[in-house]
Amino acid sequence: MEGLRRLEYRGYDSAGVAVVTADGISMAKKSGKLANLIAELAANPLPASMTGIGHTRWATHGGPTDKNAHPHVVDDGKLAVIHNGIIENYAPLKADLLKQGYTFVSETDTEVAAVLLGDIYRSLTEVEGAAGSEGTGALLTEAMQLAAQRLEGAFTLLATHAGQPGIVVAARRNSPLVVGLGDGENFLGSDVSGFIDYTRRAVELGQDQVVTISANSVEITDFYGAPAQGKEYLVDWDAAAAEKGGYPSFMEKEINDQPEAVAQTLLGRSDIDGKLILDELRIDAEVLKTINKIIVLACGTSAYAGQVAKYAIEHWCRIPTEVELSHEFRYRDPIVDEKTLIVSISQSGETMDTLMAVRYAKEQGAKTVSICNTNGSTIPRESDAVLYTHAGPEIAVASTKAFLAQITAAYLLGLYLAQLRGNLFQGQIKDILADLAKVPAKIAKVLDNAEQIKELATSMADTRTVLFLGRHVGYPVAMEGALKLKELAYIHAEGFAAGELKHGPIALIEEGQPVIVVVPSPRGRDSLHSKVVSNIQEVRARGAKTIVIAEEGDESVREHAEHVFYIPETTPLLAPLLTTVPLQIFALALATAKGYDVDQPRNLAKSVTVE
Numbered sequence: 001m002e003g004l005r006r007l008e009y010r011g012y013d014s015a016g017v018a019v020v021t022a023d024g025i026s027m028a029k030k031s032g033k034l035a036n037l038i039a040e041l042a043a044n045p046l047p048a049s050m051t052g053i054g055h056t057r058w059a060t061h062g063g064p065t066d067k068n069a070h071p072h073v074v075d076d077g078k079l080a081v082i083h084n085g086i087i088e089n090y091a092p093l094k095a096d097l098l099k100q101g102y103t104f105v106s107e108t109d110t111e112v113a114a115v116l117l118g119d120i121y122r123s124l125t126e127v128e129g130a131a132g133s134e135g136t137g138a139l140l141t142e143a144m145q146l147a148a149q150r151l152e153g154a155f156t157l158l159a160t161h162a163g164q165p166g167i168v169v170a171a172r173r174n175s176p177l178v179v180g181l182g183d184g185e186n187f188l189g190s191d192v193s194g195f196i197d198y199t200r201r202a203v204e205l206g207q208d209q210v211v212t213i214s215a216n217s218v219e220i221t222d223f224y225g226a227p228a229q230g231k232e233y234l235v236d237w238d239a240a241a242a243e244k245g246g247y248p249s250f251m252e253k254e255i256n257d258q259p260e261a262v263a264q265t266l267l268g269r270s271d272i273d274g275k276l277i278l279d280e281l282r283i284d285a286e287v288l289k290t291i292n293k294i295i296v297l298a299c300g301t302s303a304y305a306g307q308v309a310k311y312a313i314e315h316w317c318r319i320p321t322e323v324e325l326s327h328e329f330r331y332r333d334p335i336v337d338e339k340t341l342i343v344s345i346s347q348s349g350e351t352m353d354t355l356m357a358v359r360y361a362k363e364q365g366a367k368t369v370s371i372c373n374t375n376g377s378t379i380p381r382e383s384d385a386v387l388y389t390h391a392g393p394e395i396a397v398a399s400t401k402a403f404l405a406q407i408t409a410a411y412l413l414g415l416y417l418a419q420l421r422g423n424l425f426q427g428q429i430k431d432i433l434a435d436l437a438k439v440p441a442k443i444a445k446v447l448d449n450a451e452q453i454k455e456l457a458t459s460m461a462d463t464r465t466v467l468f469l470g471r472h473v474g475y476p477v478a479m480e481g482a483l484k485l486k487e488l489a490y491i492h493a494e495g496f497a498a499g500e501l502k503h504g505p506i507a508l509i510e511e512g513q514p515v516i517v518v519v520p521s522p523r524g525r526d527s528l529h530s531k532v533v534s535n536i537q538e539v540r541a542r543g544a545k546t547i548v549i550a551e552e553g554d555e556s557v558r559e560h561a562e563h564v565f566y567i568p569e570t571t572p573l574l575a576p577l578l579t580t581v582p583l584q585i586f587a588l589a590l591a592t593a594k595g596y597d598v599d600q601p602r603n604l605a606k607s608v609t610v611e
């Protein structure tokens with residue numbers, strides 16, 4: 001239950017467990033959050049057992065009902081199966097199995113895989129006699145290998161069979177799975193948080209592998225039974241890091257973790273002379289010098305981090321930089337070659353859309369760098385190089401600290417390229433790094449002043465729509481602010497480039513419409529400040545209620561705004577690391593005022609491992 005609780009952020013449409021006992025499989029499953037399953041088990045406990053599987057679901061095929069919940073038990077109550085991902089050829093497989101006389105009780109693709117596995121297991125038993133052996137060679141292992149060969153799409157499948165108590169067998173393709181190595185006990189999890197209470201020793205599984213665990217053994221093969229190896233590593237955080245630490249929600253904790261997240265991401269990546277040392281970036285310097293285009297691939301919040309980074313990378317490195325949603329990139333015949341550097345950004349490192357886009361780019365000969373927050377996850381593993389964001393585990397479904405850490409890491413990458421290619425003087429890089437080093441303390445200052453924005457948000461709980469405006473790096477920040485509000489408070493929100501408003505969206509403005517504006521610093525030669533102030537006036541003249549995020553000391557915005565929130569001074573390119581924070585707090589407080597679960601917003605899941 002503890003493991004499922006830690007993994008619940010990945011999906012919370014239903015939860016279930018199955019344990020193996022002398023009499024067969026005992027199972028409990030319930031639609032809705034894990035709490036429903038816990039209540040069910042309190043009322044009707046399962047028998048004691050040493051082997052079991054559990055699952056929390058994010059619905060793909062079939063609604064979030066008890067019947068569609070996992071595990072799916074087949075083979076006369078002897079085989080239990082759970083599954084993440086999508087089995088793309090489930091329809092023809094199901095048609096085949098129906099012809100053979102099998103029946104189905106759910107609408108899921110998972111049950112098809114379970115029935116197929118049961119069918120293969122049964123025919124192996126007929127050929128090889130009664131099963132009983134453990135480890136590789138176990139019939140369940142062989143059945144899983146054969147089943148996996150027939151499945152298409154993305155899957156992590158776990159199975160346990162009453163005929164082979166003491167083992168759990170799993171197969172993975174395009175979907176995450178890690179092994180936890182305990183002492184006299186072993187674990188499987190979609191990520192390490194599932195077993196972090198018990199062990200920090202983990203083994204990454206490769207693509208298309210089957211693993212069989214018992215209390216004392218871990219045996220890995222490919223889908224054809226050939227022995228294979230996983231890579232062992234030590235998780236660099238512990239169970240305490242995955243707790244709320246006294247905050248009412250993970251999201252609030254993670255917003256407050258942000259000074260640390262940025263500081264940790266900067267740590268140890270430059271020397272005293274301001275020279276960047278990115279040891280992990282194992283792509284030949286000569287190759288990086290020949291890069292003539294960068295494409296950033298990401299989704300959601302991570303894509304907004306990429307959009308912020310584009311401004312900095314182009315400014316510092318003079319390399320044309322595109323930012324593209326991973327799921328759009330792959331299907332538009334993009335122009336990619338050996339001189340393209342692909343920078344993927346993913347908190348989880350498992351987002352299927354991004355993984356597929358990276359694979360596609362690699363096939364075209366591009367070099368790939370992953371900016372990622374999850375050690376050992378698939379995208380960094382499949383990339384040529386990785387730059388980890390050291391934000392610590394992000395549990396709340398809506399991303400916050402990962403976003404700031406991603407911008408920080410992407411900036412380090414940009415500065416590194418500029419250093420390598422001689423676009424900036426070492427002194428300039430040193431100055432930017434010094435400014436970056438001051439950011440954590442400035443974020444802490446924004447957090448200290450959170451009360452004012454919380455009060456405003458709480459007073460706006462009945463708001464039906466909010467617009468966000470920004471220019472330059474403030475534009476992706478505006479979009480991120482809108483996304484946070486949509487996903488947490490279920491309020492319609494849009495982020496616009498402030499200059500675009502007059503080309504259409506200004507028609508949306510009516511009396512009392514809240515508009516949140518990210519205002520750039522008034523300092524500096526090329527400041528866009530006055531342009532944004534004009535945009536504020538334009539919406540205000542049409543009745544908008546303006547809420548402004550501006551730099552400390554910028555008194556000129558006061559007369560144009562109902563509310564002003566000040567952030568500490570910084571350079572224009574670093575401002576997103578500060579201006580985002582009040583927008584996160586705004587969404588958190590408004591959703592809280594509406595009584596919503598900010599850690600697990602409806603319909604969402606943290607790791608989107610389906611396309």
Ligand code: F6R
Nearest residue numbers: 300301302346347348351398399
């Ligand atoms: C929004 C959010 C999502 C993710 C997106 C990509 O708060 O969390 O938009 O940013 O699903 O996820 P990763 O970064 O794991 O690839």
